[in-house]
Amino acid sequence: MVAEPLPPNTLSGLLSVWVLCSALVDWRCRVRGGVPPTHTERKGFRVVYCVWISLMILGGFLAGNPGGFEGDMTALYLNFVLGIWEFRRWRIRRRNPIPKPAG
Numbered sequence: 001m002v003a004e005p006l007p008p009n010t011l012s013g014l015l016s017v018w019v020l021c022s023a024l025v026d027w028r029c030r031v032r033g034g035v036p037p038t039h040t041e042r043k044g045f046r047v048v049y050c051v052w053i054s055l056m057i058l059g060g061f062l063a064g065n066p067g068g069f070e071g072d073m074t075a076l077y078l079n080f081v082l083g084i085w086e087f088r089r090w091r092i093r094r095r096n097p098i099p100k101p102a103g
């Protein structure tokens with residue numbers, strides 16, 4: 001039995017654009033002397049990302065169609081995890097603004 005594909009999700013596309021723009025802003029902020037993520041934050045992100053991948057694989061096997069489930073949900077899960085990361089980085093940038101050069 002073949003699983004029916006899910007309809008296109010516009011929220012995932014909008015979240016992708018927001019995540020990409022936020023990542024560029026964060027990168028520019030760090031280049032100018034902003035606060036980089038701590039080792040603990042990076043480690044936590046990797047743990048959460050691995051848990052999401054494990055859940056996708058487990059969900060694919062439980063759904064009975066390993067390829068279909070993961071294919072439909074990969075973008076949503078990826079954008080969700082990256083969106084939370086970028087939201088946290090946005091909060092850090094707001095708390096620690098880049099000092100303006102004197103002159």
